Amino acid sequence: QVHLVESGGGLVQAGGSLRLSCVSSGRTFTTYAMGWFRQAPGKGRELVAAISSSGGSTYYTDSAKGRFTISIDNAKNTAYLQMNSLKPEDTAIYYCAARSIRSTGYVAMSSAEYDYWGRGTQVTVSS
Numbered sequence: 001q002v003h004l005v006e007s008g009g010g011l012v013q014a015g016g017s018l019r020l021s022c023v024s025s026g027r028t029f030t031t032y033a034m035g036w037f038r039q040a041p042g043k044g045r046e047l048v049a050a051i052s053s054s055g056g057s058t059y060y061t062d063s064a065k066g067r068f069t070i071s072i073d074n075a076k077n078t079a080y081l082q083m084n085s086l087k088p089e090d091t092a093i094y095y096c097a098a099r100s101i102r103s104t105g106y107v108a109m110s111s112a113e114y115d116y117w118g119r120g121t122q123v124t125v126s127s
Contacts, residue, residue: 002026002116004096009121012086016125020081022096022118032116033099033108034072034079038092038123045095045111049081054104063089086125093120 008020020036035050049070050059058070069082079096097114108114 002032002098004098004116004118006094006096006118006121009094009123011124011126014087014125014127016086017082017084018086018123020083020094020096020121020123022079022081024077024079024098031100031102031104033101033106034070035097035099035108035111035114036070036079036081037095037097037111038090039095039120040089040092043092047109047111048094050107050109051079052103052105052107053101057105057107059107059109083123086123088125088127090123091125092123094123095120 003025004022006022033053036048037045038048039045048064051070055072067085072079096118098116099108099114
């Protein structure tokens with residue numbers, strides 16, 4: 001069993017930055033592809049960024065490209081989402097997710113592919 005705990009959310013002004021962290025406990029990170037999702041009020045959960053277990057492959061949605069960076073530190077069992085140039089439309093609950101995968105280069109881009117989920121951290125961007 002894998003437990004994921006997000007942190008780093010908060011209230012920030014438009015144009016500001018936040019770094020979200022997702023710590024895993026229970027098993028090591030080295031065979032898990034990771035993803036960051038978000039859910040805004042009244043909307044469905046959407047993928048923001050995803051990364052392979054090796055960290056060598058990444059995916060970003062168009063809204064995240066150029067502003068967000070996903071990374072992992074397998075030694076610390078932690079995944080990160082660095083968010084810069086934040087906009088009010090980035091306001092949402094952000095969730096990290098993990099998928100058990102043997103392929104170190106695989107990037108999971110569908111929420112249905114993920115096995116484990118954190119409880120989320122709130123990000124609020126004021127205008």
